[in-house]
Amino acid sequence: xxxxxxxxxxxxxxxxxxxPSYERASIKAGIVHLGVGAFHRAxxxxxxxxxxxxxxxxxxxGASLRRPDTRDALAPQDFLYTLAVxxxxxxxxRIVGALLDCINVADKRENLLGVMAAPATRIISLxxxxxxxxxxxxxxxxxxxxxxxxxxxxxxAEPVSAPGLVVEAIRxxxxxxxxxxxxxxxxxxxxxxxxxxxIITRFAWLCAPELGEYVEKNIAFPSxxxxxxxxxxxxxxxxxxxxxxxxxxAWPIVTEPFCQWVIEDNFPSGRPPFEQAGAQMVADxxxxxxxxLRMLNGAHSALAYLGYLAGFKTVSDVVSNKKMLAFLHxxxxxxxxxxxxxxGTDLLAYRDELLTRFANPSLKxxxxxxxxxxxxxxxxxxxxxxxxxxxAGASYERLALGVAGWIVYASGTDERGETIExxxxxxxxxxxxxxxxxxxxxxxxxxxxxxKAVFGAQLPGDRNFRWSLEEKVRLLRERxxxxxxx
Numbered sequence: 099x100x101x102x103x104x105x106x107x108x109x110x111x112x113x114x115x116x117x118p119s120y121e122r123a124s125i126k127a128g129i130v131h132l133g134v135g136a137f138h139r140a141x142x143x144x145x146x147x148x149x150x151x152x153x154x155x156x157x158x159x160g161a162s163l164r165r166p167d168t169r170d171a172l173a174p175q176d177f178l179y180t181l182a183v184x185x186x187x188x189x190x191x192r193i194v195g196a197l198l199d200c201i202n203v204a205d206k207r208e209n210l211l212g213v214m215a216a217p218a219t220r221i222i223s224l225x226x227x228x229x230x231x232x233x234x235x236x237x238x239x240x241x242x243x244x245x246x247x248x249x250x251x252x253x254x255a256e257p258v259s260a261p262g263l264v265v266e267a268i269r270x271x272x273x274x275x276x277x278x279x280x281x282x283x284x285x286x287x288x289x290x291x292x293x294x295x296x297i298i299t300r301f302a303w304l305c306a307p308e309l310g311e312y313v314e315k316n317i318a319f320p321s322x323x324x325x326x327x328x329x330x331x332x333x334x335x336x337x338x339x340x341x342x343x344x345x346x347x348a349w350p351i352v353t354e355p356f357c358q359w360v361i362e363d364n365f366p367s368g369r370p371p372f373e374q375a376g377a378q379m380v381a382d383x384x385x386x387x388x389x390x391l392r393m394l395n396g397a398h399s400a401l402a403y404l405g406y407l408a409g410f411k412t413v414s415d416v417v418s419n420k421k422m423l424a425f426l427h428x429x430x431x432x433x434x435x436x437x438x439x440x441x442g443t444d445l446l447a448y449r450d451e452l453l454t455r456f457a458n459p460s461l462k463x464x465x466x467x468x469x470x471x472x473x474x475x476x477x478x479x480x481x482x483x484x485x486x487x488x489x490a491g492a493s494y495e496r497l498a499l500g501v502a503g504w505i506v507y508a509s510g511t512d513e514r515g516e517t518i519e520x521x522x523x524x525x526x527x528x529x530x531x532x533x534x535x536x537x538x539x540x541x542x543x544x545x546x547x548x549x550k551a552v553f554g555a556q557l558p559g560d561r562n563f564r565w566s567l568e569e570k571v572r573l574l575r576e577r578x579x580x581x582x583x584x
Contacts, residue, residue, distance in 0.1 A: 100346070101344075101345045101346060102174055102175060102345060102346050102347075102348070103175045103178055103179070103180070103193070103343070103345045103346065103347045103348075104174070104175050104176050104178065105122065105176045105178065107345050108178075108193065110344070110345070111193070111343055111344055111345070112342075112343070112344055115191050115192065115193065115342075115343050116191075116192035116193065117192065117193040117195075118147065118150070118193065118194075118195035119151045120150045120151040120154065120195075122176075122195050122198070124154050125150055125154050125157040125195075125196075125198060126154060126155050126156075126157055126218060127157045127158065127159045127198055127199075127213060127216075127218060127219065128155045128156040128157065128218060128219060128220055128221065128370070129146070129156060129157070129158045129159070129219070129220075129221045129222075129223055129370075130158075130159050130160075130161065130210075130213055130214050130219050130221075130222050130223075131143075131158050131159070131160045131161065131222075131223045131224070131225070132160075132161045132163060132222065132223070132224050132225075132226055132230075132260050132263065132264075133161070133162075133163060133224055133225040133226035133227070133230060133260070134160030134161065134162055134168050134197070134200050134225075135168070135225060136328045136330065136331065136351055137225050137324075137326070137328045138160070138223075138225045138284070139179060139181070139194065139197070139351045140181060140326055140328040140351045140353040140357075141284070141324055141326045141328070141357065141359065142158075142223060142225075142284060142324070142359070143158055143194055143196045143197055144181060144194060144196070144357070145359060145372065145375040145376070145377060146158055146196040146370065146375075147194045147195060147196040148374075148375040148376075149370050149371065149372075149374060149375050150195070150196060152374075153370055153371060155218070156370040157196060157197075157198045158196050158197050158198060159197075159198055159199045159200075159201065159213050159219075160197055160199065160200040160201070161200070161201050161202075161203060161210050161263075162200060162201070162202045162203065163203050163226060163230065163258075163259075163260060163263075165202075166202040166204070166205065167349075168200050168349065169200040169201070169202050171348040171349035172197070172200055172348070172349060173200070174348070175347065175348065177195075177197045177198060177199060177200060178193055178194070178195055178197075179193070179194055179197070179347060179349060179350055179351060180192070180193055180194075180339050180343055180347045180350035180351070181193075181194050181350070181351050181353065182335070182338075182339050182342075182350055182351065182352045182353070183353055183354065183355050184352060184353070184354065184458070184460035184461060185354065185355050185458060185460055186458070186459075186460065189338065189339070189342065189460070191339060191342050191343055191350075193343075201213070203258065203263070207256065207257070207263075210263070211263065211266055211267055211270060214263070214264075214267035214270075214271075214279075215267050215270035215271045215274065215276060216276070217271075217276040217277065219279055220277075220279050220280065220365070220367045220368050220369070221279060221280050221281075221282055221365070221369065222264060222267070222279055222280070222281045222282070223281075223282040223283075223284055224260060224281070224282065224283045224284060224285060224294065225284050225285055225324075226260045226285060227285060227471060227474070228285060228286065228287060228471060228474035228475055228478075229471055229474045229523050230259075230260050230285075231260065231261070231285075231287070231293065231294070231297055232244040232246055232247050232259050232260070232261060232297070233293070233297050234551050235473070235474050235475075235476075235477045235478070235551060235552065236477050236550060236551055236552060236553065236554040236555075237554070238287075238288070238289075238292075238293045238296060238297075239296065239297075239300070240261070240296070240297045240300045240301055242300075242304070244259070246258050246259035246262070247259060247261065247262070247301065249262075250262030250301075251301075251304055251305065254266055254269075254305050261297055261298050261301040262301065264281060264298055265298060265301050265302045265305060265309065265313070267279075268302065268309070268312070268313060268317065269305075269309055272309075272312055277367050278316040278317050278318075278366070278367060279317070279367060280317070280318040280319070280320055280364070280365045280366065280367060280369070281294055281295075281298065281317060281318070281319050282319075282320050282322060282361075283319070283321070283322065284322050284324045286324075286390075286391060286395055286475070286478070286479075287478060288387065288388070288391060288478045288482065289321060289384060289387070290321050290322060290387070291319040291320050291321030291322070291362060291364075291383070292319065292321065294319050295317075295319035298313060298317070298319075299313045299314055299317075318364045318365060318366050318367075319364075320361060320362040320363070320364040320365060320383075321361075321362045321383040321384070321387065322359065322360060322361050322362065322383060322387075323358070323359070323360040323383050323386040323387040323390050324358070324359055325356070325357070325358040325359075325390055325394065326353055326354065326356060326357045326358070327353065327354045327356070327413075327455060327458075327461060327463055328351065328352070328353045329352060329353075329461050329462055329463035329464060329467065330464065330467050331349060331350060331351060331352055332462075335350060335352050336348070336349075336350060339352075352461065353461075354455060354458055354461055356451075356455055357376075358378075359372070359376070359377040359378070360377070360378045360380055360383050360386040360387075361377050361378065361379055361380070361383070362379075362380060362381070362382070362383045363379040363380065363381065385438075385439070385440045385443075386440075388438060389438055389440060389443070389445070389448065391478050391479060391482075392434045392437065392438065392479070392482075392483050393430055393434055393435070393438075393445075393448060393449065393452060394452055395475070395478075395479045396429075396434060396479040396480050396483060396497075396500070397426050397429060397430055397434070397452065397456075398413070398456075398468050398479075399468065399469075399472065399475060399476065399479045399480060399500060399504070400426070400429060400480065400496075400497075400499070400500030400503065401413065401416045401417070401422065401426055401456070401465070401468075402465040402466075402468035402469040403465075403469055403472070403500065403503035403504045403506075403507040404416075404422070404425075404499070404500065404503040404579045404582075404583070405422065405465045405579075406465040406466060406469055406507060406512065406518070407503060407506060407507055407512050407513050407574065407578075407579050408422075408513060408578065408579035408580060409512070409513065409514065410422070410465060411464060411465060411466075412461075412462050412463055412464055412465065413456050413461070413463040413464075413465065413468070414456065414457055414458060414459040414461065414462070414463070415465075416456070416465065417453060417456045417457045418457070418459075419580075421580055421583055421584070422580075422583065423453065424583075425496065425583040425584070426453065426456075427449070427453065428496060429496040429497065429500070430449045430452070431446070431449060432493075432496070433483070433487060433492075433493070433494055433495075433496050433497050434483055434497075435449065436487075436490075436492065437483050437486040437487065437490075466519075469507060469521075470521040470522065471521065471522055471523065472504050472507070472508060472522055473508075473522050473523060473524040473549065473551065473552050474522075474523065476501065476504060476552055477552060477553075477554070480497055480500050480501055480504075481501070481552075481553065481554075481557065483497055484497050484498065484501070484557070484563070485556075485557065488560065488562075488563065494566075495566070496583075498563070498566045498567060498570055499570050499574075499582060499583065501567060501570075502567050502570035502571045502573075502574055503574065503579070505542065505543065505546050505567065505571055506571055506574045506575060507520075508520060508522065508528045508532075508546070509528065509531075509532040509535075509542060510528065510529070510532060513578050513579065524549065524551075524552075527549065528546075530545075531545030531546060531548075532545075539568050539571040539572040539575065540568050542571060543564065543567045543568045543571055544564075547564065547567075570582065
């Protein structure tokens with residue numbers, strides 16, 4: 099198939115393929131999004147696409163902070179792409195046009211800073227993953243020894259990190275008399291707005307005290323909760339979707355029907371009418387965020403580590419196993435839900451909805467994909483819940499099994515003795531710990547508990563927690579996942 103998706107071929111697509119209802123040439127950029135990946139293109143960009151017909155000032159300019167892959171794939175397509183929504187009824191496709199450009203920081207840093215500093219830009223949004231914040235996941239504070247932060251503090255006009263880019267754009271806007279923008283984190287972090295505020299404000303203070311004071315007084319950091327399952331796009335997906343739309347799309351996005359966005363209404367310089375596209379505008383996002391982090395993300399991580407060890411390649415494979423399904427049901431019902439306080443929200447119904455979503459066989463969401471960067475994810479997904487359970491004097495056996503699953507997974511060998519390809523910022527530390535521990539489960543647990551960026555200072559000193567991890571690591575190694583979960 100030689101014809102490529104682009105503005106020129108939109109009129110040639112099959113009638114049933116939805117496409118932008120607006121004239122893209124009239125759209126102006128009002129949002130700069132750092133971290134244009136699959137999730138952003140399946141979530142925030144779709145909300146904006148739904149609004150642009152009535153509100154043309156809220157187009158998106160995206161930025162890739164690490165690799166030019168997204169720009170290289172989408173530039174020949176005028177940054178159009180296909181959103182393919184899959185469920186048991188089949189695949190429904192639409193063309194999304196909200197992304198107007200994608201700038202690779204390594205190539206065009208000055209261009210990106212210019213767009214971020216432009217008066218028309220009123221929101222900087224982020225999906226840079228946990229590690230993109232250059233912070234200590236256990237404390238939420240800026241890691242001032244992070245190589246990118248060290249670089250950006252020495253050369254603030256040539257930033258490579260997200261905090262550095264944002265603060266330099268703030269400086270440029272202040273110096274040019276442009277109004278301050280809002281910084282909207284859409285990452286899976288506890289109190290993501292507050293976390294972004296702490297990190298960016300601290301970086302600004304380190305650059306210059308008056309800049310830090312300006313950020314404190316003028317910049318808004320609305321928190322959000324985002325929810326949509328978005329597996330990595332495969333070559334088979336590309337082939338199927340290109341066949342459906344009748345032209346080639348180099349990087350379509352596959353997702354589920356479910357989509358949710360809860361946003362703190364804190365945008366002093368203006369915002370799109372998010373609610374018109376189905377977002378929930380609230381005064382306090384934290385209860386929704388905690389619910390999602392612990393129930394969806396926590397269960398996802400537990401099933402990813404345990405499932406991968408047991409040989410399950412996708413999420414739907416995991417929940418198709420009755421023992422694994424029962425384990426996840428009990429994990430949420432008995433250990434996670436009791437830590438949540440959300441009057442008016444049916445948490446049992448939310449649990450059932452999650453398990454139904456996990457079972458969607460059309461998504462083929464890889465357990466390996468979810469397992470990536472566990473050192474950054476574990477504190478907020480599982481360990482904070484364990485801390486609450488310890489504080490309440492309650493059991494946390496299933497949660498601990500999820501953490502033990504991560505330790506065994508991170509040690510690099512699955513139940514069949516096959517090597518696991520570990521993708522994590524601390525992968526070399528994992529190798530060192532595993533080599534030093536050998537077959538000694540206690541030594542392995544002790545080595546991992548010394549990772550303060552993951553476990554913090556208090557949990558490693560809890561004897562019951564340490565003993566529980568040791569017991570479960572031994573059980574997973576000796577008997578395997580399906581025996582360990584009962």
